[in-house]
Amino acid sequence: xxxxxxxxxxxxxxxxxxxxxxxxxxxxxxxxxxxxxxxxxxxxxxxxxxxxxxxxxxxxxxxxxxxxxxxxxxxxxxxxxxxxxxxxxxxxxxxxxxxxxxxxxxxxxxxxxxxxxxxxxxxxxxxxxxxxxxxxxxxxxxxxxxxxxxxxxxxxxxxxxxxxxxxxxxxxxxxxxxxxxxxxxxxxxxxxxxxxxxxxxxxxxxxxxxxxxxxxxxxxxxxxxxxxxxxxxxxxxxxxxxxxxxxxxxxxxxxxxxxxxxxxxxxxxxxxxxxxxxxxxxxxxxxxxxxxxxxxxxxxxxxxxxxxxxxxxxxxxxxxxxxxxxxxxxxxxxxxxxxxxxxxxxxxxxxxxxxxxx
Amino acid sequence: xxxxxxxxxxxxxxxxxxxxxxxxxxxxxxxxxxxxxxxxxxxxxxxxxxxxxxxxxxxxxxxxxxxxxxxxxxxxxxxxxxxxxxxxxxxxxxxxxxxxxxxxxxxxxxxxxxxxxxxxxxxxxxxxxxxxxxxxxxxxxxxxxxxxxxxxxxxxxxxxxxxxxxxxxxxxxxxxxxxxxxxxxxxxxxxxxxxxxxxxxxxxxxxxxxxxxxxxxxxxxxxxxxxxxxxxxxxxxxxxxxxxxxxxxxxxxxxxxxxxxxxxxxxxxxxxxxx
Amino acid sequence: xxxxxxxxxxxxxxxxxxxxxxxxxxxxxxxxxxxxxxxxxxxxxxxxxxxxxxxxxxxxxxxxxxxxxxxxxxxxxxxxxxxxxxxxxxxxxxxxxxxxxxxxxxxxxxxxxxxxxxxxxxxxxxxxxxxxxxxxxxxxxxxxxxxxxxxxxxxxxxxxxxxxxxxxxxxxxxxxxxxxxxxxxxxxxxxxxxxxxxxxxxxxxxxxxxxxxxxxxxxxxxxxxxxxxxxxxxxxxxxxxxxxxxxxxxxxxxxxxxxxxxxxxxxxxxxxxxxxxxxxxxxxxxxxxxxxxxxxxxxxxxxxxxxxxxxxxxxxx
Numbered sequence: 001x002x003x004x005x006x007x008x009x010x011x012x013x014x015x016x017x018x019x020x021x022x023x024x025x026x027x028x029x030x031x032x033x034x035x036x037x038x039x040x041x042x043x044x045x046x047x048x049x050x051x052x053x054x055x056x057x058x059x060x061x062x063x064x065x066x067x068x069x070x071x072x073x074x075x076x077x078x079x080x081x082x083x084x085x086x087x088x089x090x091x092x093x094x095x096x097x098x099x100x101x102x103x104x105x106x107x108x109x110x111x112x113x114x115x116x117x118x119x120x121x122x123x124x125x126x127x128x129x130x131x132x133x134x135x136x137x138x139x140x141x142x143x144x145x146x147x148x149x150x151x152x153x154x155x156x157x158x159x160x161x162x163x164x165x166x167x168x169x170x171x172x173x174x175x176x177x178x179x180x181x182x183x184x185x186x187x188x189x190x191x192x193x194x195x196x197x198x199x200x201x202x203x204x205x206x207x208x209x210x211x212x213x214x215x216x217x218x219x220x221x222x223x224x225x226x227x228x229x230x231x232x233x234x235x236x237x238x239x240x241x242x243x244x245x246x247x248x249x250x251x252x253x254x255x256x257x258x259x260x261x262x263x264x265x266x267x268x269x270x271x272x273x274x275x276x277x278x279x280x281x282x283x284x285x286x287x288x289x290x291x292x293x294x295x296x297x298x299x300x301x302x303x304x305x306x307x308x309x310x311x312x313x314x315x316x317x318x319x320x321x322x323x324x325x326x327x328x329x330x331x332x333x334x335x336x337x338x339x340x341x342x343x344x345x346x347x348x349x350x351x352x353x354x355x356x357x358x
Numbered sequence: 359x360x361x362x363x364x365x366x367x368x369x370x371x372x373x374x375x376x377x378x379x380x381x382x383x384x385x386x387x388x389x390x391x392x393x394x395x396x397x398x399x400x401x402x403x404x405x406x407x408x409x410x411x412x413x414x415x416x417x418x419x420x421x422x423x424x425x426x427x428x429x430x431x432x433x434x435x436x437x438x439x440x441x442x443x444x445x446x447x448x449x450x451x452x453x454x455x456x457x458x459x460x461x462x463x464x465x466x467x468x469x470x471x472x473x474x475x476x477x478x479x480x481x482x483x484x485x486x487x488x489x490x491x492x493x494x495x496x497x498x499x500x501x502x503x504x505x506x507x508x509x510x511x512x513x514x515x516x517x518x519x520x521x522x523x524x525x526x527x528x529x530x531x532x533x534x535x536x537x538x539x540x541x542x543x544x545x546x547x548x549x550x551x552x553x554x555x556x557x558x559x560x561x562x563x564x565x566x567x568x569x570x571x572x573x574x575x576x577x578x579x580x581x582x583x584x585x586x587x588x589x590x591x592x593x594x595x596x597x598x599x600x601x602x603x604x605x606x607x608x609x610x611x612x613x614x615x616x617x618x619x620x621x622x623x624x625x626x627x628x629x630x631x632x633x
Numbered sequence: 634x635x636x637x638x639x640x641x642x643x644x645x646x647x648x649x650x651x652x653x654x655x656x657x658x659x660x661x662x663x664x665x666x667x668x669x670x671x672x673x674x675x676x677x678x679x680x681x682x683x684x685x686x687x688x689x690x691x692x693x694x695x696x697x698x699x700x701x702x703x704x705x706x707x708x709x710x711x712x713x714x715x716x717x718x719x720x721x722x723x724x725x726x727x728x729x730x731x732x733x734x735x736x737x738x739x740x741x742x743x744x745x746x747x748x749x750x751x752x753x754x755x756x757x758x759x760x761x762x763x764x765x766x767x768x769x770x771x772x773x774x775x776x777x778x779x780x781x782x783x784x785x786x787x788x789x790x791x792x793x794x795x796x797x798x799x800x801x802x803x804x805x806x807x808x809x810x811x812x813x814x815x816x817x818x819x820x821x822x823x824x825x826x827x828x829x830x831x832x833x834x835x836x837x838x839x840x841x842x843x844x845x846x847x848x849x850x851x852x853x854x855x856x857x858x859x860x861x862x863x864x865x866x867x868x869x870x871x872x873x874x875x876x877x878x879x880x881x882x883x884x885x886x887x888x889x890x891x892x893x894x895x896x897x898x899x900x901x902x903x904x905x906x907x908x909x910x911x912x913x914x915x916x917x918x919x920x921x922x923x924x925x926x927x928x929x930x931x932x933x934x935x936x937x938x939x940x941x942x943x944x945x946x947x948x949x950x
């Protein structure tokens with residue numbers, strides 16, 4: 001009743017291929033943006049911002065990055081964590097080499113480095129497909145992780161082997177370093193994530209996005225229709241790695257303040273992959289939903305025993321969390337292999353025909 | 359309708375073919391083998407501009423392999439392929455596509471995750487050039503380009519009478535319609551030469567009639583040259599201008615339908631005579 | 634610099650042959666263990682097309698169950714039998730809960746499900762038996778623990794751990810047993826039929842579910858054997874997970890469906906990794922063991938995408 005396109009006629013191709021052709025979708029998006037930009041900053045406390053919203057947005061962006069590669073171009077990657085790491089280390093080096101430069105520009109620039117490295121590790125994708133490719137991306141993961149440990153130049157020879165975010169200001173406001181307030185960090189992360197998500201939505205509905213999906217759905221047919229496989233795949237690797245790199249840089253600059261090589265381990269790669277799969281391969285909105293689920297669920301689980309009055313060791317909670325997350329992943333894969341994005345679509349379809357079943 | 363064929367800007371290659379106008383493609387002494395298995399042995403034939411050329415033969419005769427050779431997917435060990443008067447070097451499939459060879463597949467090879475509209479739009483990929491940064495912005499040139507090509511794609515959708523399934527993911531379509539969408543996708547490339555690999559396999563009579571009509575229309579209205587593999591002899595005899603017959607990777611007959619029909623070697627191949 | 638890369642390592646090999654032999658032996662043993670993990674992968678992949686990411690964790694889980702039971706007062710051999718039982722239950726459970734509902738899903742979904750299984754097993758294992766590393770009960774199981782030193786040349790010494798020899802012997806026996814099982818028994822034939830074509834196998838009356846349960850159980854047994862051998866060399870803990878990933882490049886080298894491939898691939902990776910680390914690793918600061926295997930596999934794949942024993946891929950349209 002409330003959600004249907006009946007009566008919304010399109011009189012031009014331009015209107016027909018708009019990002020959100022249905023009015024209700026546009027209203028919904030504006031409402032979400034309103035909540036994100038106004039309601040949350042106005043009412044949320046610091047804990048909510050730093051422990052939930054900022055990591056959620058960072059992970060959403062990383063999930064979008066991986067989704068571009070795996071969901072849209074069909075190239076399975078297990079090296080996301082390392083590409084995020086490249087972004088983080090590149091941003092760190094850039095800000096220490098150019099101390100006066102704008103830190104946000106540096107964060108955005110750092111993605112270029114991970115894009116280049118991602119493209120290099122994407123080269124084998126021309127000859128290697130499917131699961132084989134997934135295994136070779138592990139090479140990227142372990143090799144880059146090793147670089148983060150063994151090349152002291154990358155962390156400016158810090159004794160701890162970690163990178164620590166320097167104190168930087170912009171227009172008189174502290175934006176990075178330990179003194180930056182959660183609200184400032186939140187706004188920066190929100191703007192970058194929303195901006196990149198919007199730009200990607202544009203790319204994905206145009207020629208380039210279509211050529212990625214062609215490769216994903218049927219690579220041979222795509223090639224016979226004039227798509228150059230190597231260029232197209234490398235571009236997907238580069239774009240995906242750029243986004244992951246920016247997410248990785250944001251992760252350390254606006255969330256953690258300091259990071260070690262182990263922050264960008266294979267565990268992170270899996271975490272992002274879960275977000276993408278559970279959210280829905282090939283769906284931008286799904287990336288957000290997957291990130292929310294995978295990040296917020298463990299946070300939530302941590303508080304259950306306490307609120308119920310049980311006194312359980314932190315270790316046990318962690319183990320149980322692992323079990324529950326593992327079981328839930330299998331559960332959701334069985335219930336809806338296409339992820340939350342598909343559930344969302346089904347829900348919309350139901351709304352469309354409501355109050356009738358179909 | 360005319361919009362569909364306007365793109366053929368005069369290239370130098372085409373200017374040369376003015377001299378030798380008739381021949382679009384010639385295959386000379388082509389042999390192809392996989393390991394020790396010979397798929398195609400010493401085959402020569404040609405395709406003239408504007409004709410419907412049928413390739414027939416029993417199963418395993420090497421028909422599909424022949425198409426794969428023509429559009430650069432397989433590389434023959436021997437023989438040459440002359441395209442528009444020029445001997446073609448070993449090339450990648452996407453190069454063949456950019457020279458104007460389009461193709462449909464024996465087993466429907468649509469992009470299953472995409473809608474009908476997107477599938478046909480994907481046929482326009484080669485004609486769209488706005489780069490990544492315009493795509494990022496969308497507003498402006500990228501959107502203009504998209505609309506321009508959307509218009510052409512809509513023409514094809516009208517032509518094939520598939521307006522109703524424009525926004526349906528192709529995976530959900532029945533087989534006959536999928537074949538039609540696949541034809542549309544190939545047409546969107548505005549090809550010089552259209553290779554159809556069993557366009558009517560698994561169709562009922564009505565669907566076959568529709569498809570035959572589309573193929574004839576494509577050939578007559580747009581002047582597209584068509585090479586066609588088909589098992590339904592009735593269709594082949596009605597549609598094609600000339601027929602080449604393969605058996606066990608060898609050419610056994612070549613000529614107009616009536617002639618081929620009467621050829622003893624062809625009859626033997628189909629009815630089975632001990633070799 | 635060039636001297637360090639191209640000449641010096643070989644000079645070292647020549648001058649200290651005993652050390653080189655020792656390195657080869659280490660590589661051999663590591664290779665056997667990788668091969669055993671890869672074997673579990675191959676079994677499951679052959680029969681169901683599932684890339685079982687959890688195989689490495691199953692190794693740890695099996696070892697942990699065995700040790701954990703023993704710690705709680707169960708005699709060693711009874712613990713072994715019970716662990717086999719646990720692996721059976723696990724196989725049945727996986728078939729019932731994961732495989733059956735997900736049949737016919739794309740590869741990546743099945744892969745994700747096994748990663749989910751990995752998380753579950755890690756959490757479950759640590760929840761039940763605790764997260765700290767444990768000692769493998771090598772002696773209690775009657776496995777040899779000593780070592781023998783062979784004199785080599787004039788002053789050289791090569792030390793072989795008995796447990797390593799036992800591991801090699803057990804690996805050989807297991808591969809032979811699997812070979813016989815696959816080629817000579819009725820279930821083995823059914824397995825191969827399922828591996829070739831699920832639907833065709835179904836149509837001649839082979840129960841997919843039964844086959845899958847059997848295959849997962851077989852993979853569980855392989856995992857248990859691997860877990861014991863591996864645990865005897867180091868501690869039993871989920872830190873082994875990272876090492877278990879090494880089975881993946883092994884698979885790439887050998888092909889996902891070839892048992893001999895898994896063995897040969899395992900040995901190549903084992904040798905390559907140890908030799909690379911000890912003779913070349915120092916040049917770049919060491920620790921290259923963590924990625925060398927993947928790079929070897931990657932380079933190899935570029936030249937032979939189908940693996941060592943795979944057939945040449947002819948793409949068709």
